[in-house]
Amino acid sequence: MTDTQTPGSVLTRSLNTKSFLGIAGFALLLGVTVWTRWLSIRGSVSGEAETAVLSALVTTLFVAVVGASLLVITLVRDTAGALGFLNEKAAQIEAGEFDVNLDAPRYDEVGRLFAAVRSMRDAIAMRIDELETAQREAEVAQREAERQAESLAASAERMSETFDAAAAGDLSVRADEDVDAEALATIAASFNDMIGDVETTVEGVRSFAAEVDEASTEIDDTARQLAAQGDDVVEVIDGIADNADDQYDTVRDASGELSNLSASIEEIASSSDEVATKSADAAEIGNAGNDAATEAVTEMEAIRERTEASIEKVEQLESEMDRIGEIVTLIDDIAEQTNILALNANIEAARAGGAGGDASEGFEVVANEVKSLAEETAEKTDEIESRIETLQSTASDTVSEMRETGERVERGVETIDDSAELLLEMVDTVEDANDGVQSISKATDEQATATEEAVAMMDEVAELSEASTAEATDAAELVEEQNSDLDAVSDRIDDLSRRTRRLREQLESFDGGGGAVAGLDATGSAASAADDD
C-alpha cells in the first residue's frame, strides 16, 4: 500500500502501526471497562433506564475511541508528514539537489531538525562545492599538464627537426625559444647561441677560405714573378761575376805587366849601377890616366905620339859620353813620366777598387801607357848598354892605344900636361856623370819601389775582384736557392689554394641562409675577431 523503499515510508508505516495498535488497545481497554460497568449496572436497572445506560456507555466508548484516534492520527500524521517531507528532501540532497527548500516555519523539534538538516545540507553543499572546485582545478591542472606535455613533446619534436636540419648542414635554422618548458627554452637558447656561433664561424671560415684562396693566387703570382725576377737577378749576377772574372784577369795581366815593368826598372837600376860602377872605374881610370900622364911626363916623348891619337879617342869617348848623358837625361825624363804614370795608376787603381768596371778601363789605359814607356825605357836602356859597350870597346881601344902611345906620351910632355888637365876635367865630368847616374839609380830604385807597391795594390785589386767574383757567385747561388725556395713556396701555395678550394666546397654543404650570406662581411669581421680570440 505504501512505498516501502524509503526509510520514511518505513517510519510512517511503523508510526501508523503503532497508532493503530495504540488505538486498538485503548478501544479494547475502554470496551472492557464499559462492558464490566454495564454488567454491574445491568442488575440494578431495567426497562428504559437499562437501554439509556447501555446507549450512553456505547456512545461514550465510541466518542472516546474516535477522539483518541483523531488525536493519535493527527499527531502521527503531523510528525510523519514532516519526517516524510524531510526524508524526501534528504533523498533529493543525496541525489545532488542542494537547492531544495528546507524552510519550515515552526520552532519545535521538527523545526530544529529541519534547521539541522539545512545546516548539514549547506555544509555538504559547501564541501561538494569545494570538492568540485578542487576537482575542476585538478582537471584544469591535468589538462594544463597534458597540454604542457603535448606542447613539450611538440616543442621537442620541432627542436629535434631543427637539430636534424642543423646536422644536415642548414645553419640558418633556429630553435623556437618561446616554449613553455624552461629546460627546453634553455636548450633552444643554448643551441641557437651555438648554431649562431657555428654559422658565424663557418661563414668566417668560408670568407677566410675565399680570402686565403685569393691571397694564395696572388702569392702564387708574386712568387712566380719573384722566381722570374730571381732568374734575371741570377743572370745579372752571373754577368757581374763574369765581368769580375774579366776584371780579375785584366788586373792580373796588368799586375804581370807591372811586374815585368818592375823587373825592367830593376834591370835599369842594375844597369845604372853598373854605369855608375863603370863611371867610377872610369874616374879611377881617369885618375890612373892622370897618374899615367904624370908618369907619362917622364915618358912624354913616348906617349906624345900616342897622346894625339888618345886625344882623338878621348874626344870620341867624350862625345860618346855626351851621348850617354843625353840618353841618361832622356831616361831621367822617362823615369819622371813613368813615376807620374805610376802615380796615376795608383790613383786609378784606387778608384777602380771603389767604382768597378769603368775604372778598370782607365786603369788599363794607364797601365798600357806605363807599359809602352817601360818598353821605351828598356829600348833606351839597351841603347845605353850598347853605347856603353861601344864605349867600353872604345875605352879598351883607347887603353891599348894609350898603351901603344905611352911612349908617344913621353914624347908629348907638353901634350901630357894638357892631357892631364883634360883627364882631370874628364874625371870631374865622369864624377858628375857618376853623380847623375847615382841619381838615376836612386830614382830608378824609387820607381821600382813604387812599381812594386803598384803591383801589390794590383794584387789587392785582383784579390778584391776575386772576392767579388766569389761573392757574386755566392749571391747567384743564394738567388738560385731563393728561387728554389720560391718554387717550393709556390708549390705550397698551390697546395694551400687547392685545399682551401676543397674546404670551400665542403663549406658549401653548410647552408647559411640568405641572411647569413648577406651578412658575410659582418660575419667575416666577427670571424676575424673570433680568430683573434
Next chain:
Amino acid sequence: MLVETAVFAAVAALMGVSTVAFVAFSLLGDHENRYFLLPPAIMSIAGLSYAGMAASSGGFALEGLVLELRYLDWLLTTPLIVMHIAVVAAASRKTIAAAMGADALMIAAGYAATTAATPGVKWGGFAVSTVAFLAVVYLLLTTVTDGVRDETAAVQGTFRTLRDLTIALWLVYPVIWLLSPSGFGVITAPDYHFIIAVLDTTAKVGFTSIVTFSITRVGDLFAEAETTATATTA
C-alpha cells in the same frame, strides 16, 4: 430534543467558525488553486445542514427534516471530500467521477435503508450502501493511491492522512448505524445523533484542519505538489 438541538447548533457554529477560518486562511495565503474552495464549501454545507437540523429539532423550522437534512448534507459533502482526496492524489477525472458516484450511491442507499419500511429494503439498502462504501474505499486505496506514487512525499503524506482519516471515520458510520434504532437499537436516537455529530465534526473539521495544517506548517513544501496537482487535474 433540547440536547440534540444544542448539539446540532454547536456543530453548526463550529462549522461556521471553521469555514470563516479556512476562508480567511485561503485569502491570507497566496493560494490560487481553485480546489482550496472545497474545504470551505464542505464546511459551509455541513454547517448549514446542522443549523437546519438544529432548527428542525428545536421546533423552530424544518419540522421533522433532521434525517433528510443529514443525508442531503452527506450527499453533497462526502463526494466533495472524496473528490478532494482524489484531486490531491492527482487522480484522473474518470476515477474521480467513479469514486464520487459510488459515494453518492452509498449515501442514497443508506438513506433508503434508514427510511425503509420493510426489513428487506432496509438490509438491502444497507448492503448496497456498504458495497458502495467498499467501492469507494477500494478506489481510494488502489487506483487513486496508485496515481499518487508519482507525486512528492509531502503530497503523498497529505493524501494518506486525508485518506486514512476519512476511511477510518467512515468505517464507524455503518457500525453506529447498526447500533442505532434504525439497526439493532443498542443505542438510543439521541446518542446516535450525538455520535454522528461528533463523527461529522471530527471528519470535516479534522479533514479541513489537516489540509490547513499541511499547508501552513509545510505550506511552501506543498507548492510544487499544488502545481503538479493543478497541472494534472486541469
